[in-house]
Amino acid sequence: MPQVKSRACFLTPGRINPNYPLFVFLPGMDGTGQLLRSQTKGLETAFDVRALAIPPDDLNNWDDLAALVVNLIEEELKRGAFRSIYLCGESFGGCLAIKVALKAPHLFKRIILINPATSFNQRPWLAWGAQLNRLVPEFLHGISALVLFPFLSNLARTTPRDRRALLDAMQSVPAKIANWRISLVTEFDVDETQLRRLTQPILVIAGAADQLLPSVQEAERLVNCLPDAKTVILPNSGHACLLETDVCLFEIMKKQDFLEDSVPNQDAQSVLIPIPVAD
Numbered sequence: 001m002p003q004v005k006s007r008a009c010f011l012t013p014g015r016i017n018p019n020y021p022l023f024v025f026l027p028g029m030d031g032t033g034q035l036l037r038s039q040t041k042g043l044e045t046a047f048d049v050r051a052l053a054i055p056p057d058d059l060n061n062w063d064d065l066a067a068l069v070v071n072l073i074e075e076e077l078k079r080g081a082f083r084s085i086y087l088c089g090e091s092f093g094g095c096l097a098i099k100v101a102l103k104a105p106h107l108f109k110r111i112i113l114i115n116p117a118t119s120f121n122q123r124p125w126l127a128w129g130a131q132l133n134r135l136v137p138e139f140l141h142g143i144s145a146l147v148l149f150p151f152l153s154n155l156a157r158t159t160p161r162d163r164r165a166l167l168d169a170m171q172s173v174p175a176k177i178a179n180w181r182i183s184l185v186t187e188f189d190v191d192e193t194q195l196r197r198l199t200q201p202i203l204v205i206a207g208a209a210d211q212l213l214p215s216v217q218e219a220e221r222l223v224n225c226l227p228d229a230k231t232v233i234l235p236n237s238g239h240a241c242l243l244e245t246d247v248c249l250f251e252i253m254k255k256q257d258f259l260e261d262s263v264p265n266q267d268a269q270s271v272l273i274p275i276p277v278a279d
Contacts, residue, residue: 033053
């Protein structure tokens with residue numbers, strides 16, 4: 001992948017497929033956009049994939065970040081004929097996906113939320129930890145990432161390479177920016193009335209073994225608020241479930257009948273291993 005520019009940008013993780021529907025991935029709190037790589041081969045059989053990369057000095061609020069994403073998507077659409085757009089957000093990116101969809105609901109045909117950090121306030125110890133983290137000197141910030149690391153990933157279900165990539169992504173965010181992004185999810189506030197405005201099909205994916213957030217309970221809450229949503233529970237998955245070796249996002253979408261007829265009907269099983277999921 002190319003290096004992140006001085007402003008938020010889209011990375012192209014694999015090959016460009018301009019005639020396919022556009023799949024826009026909004027990353028977790030690391031903001032690198034590079035942790036989608038283990039899912040790229042499956043997704044690019046049917047999508048033109050973009051991953052948002054947020055610079056490690058970015059201090060934009062939710063509204064400004066959402067506006068940036070909408071602008072980037074509109075720039076993509078100027079390059080060719082109109083096509084369907086699938087918006088996918090993981091963790092921090094799940095919050096951002098909701099903000100983006102509320103800002104420009106007409107753009108998106110489908111939305112996927114993966115362990116969204118909309119439930120951050122239900123974990124008071126995270127907010128307390130964030131307050132303490134502000135007192136940690138910058139040179140110790142990497143150590144605090146090591147402490148948090150086991151809560152983010154089900155280590156037994158990820159390869160050493162992907163574990164290293166996750167840790168590198170976490171440690172790439174300066175303490176000041178990490179604290180800012182934590183403050184954003186702490187203050188994230190979208191009420192049920194706003195959620196009901198999102199009428200497109202929405203798939204909420206939750207890891208039952210998420211040790212960081214109560215993702216299963218949050219998925220159930222969101223589905224009760226959203227007009228056209230359903231939940232998929234990954235029974236053994238942790239918070240960073242897209243890095244797990246037996247999780248294939250494209251296969252989950254296929255099994256849940258979440259693809260439009262316009263999505264190319266290609267088989268991703270030859271590139272990634274399918275997994276059992278429970279509704």
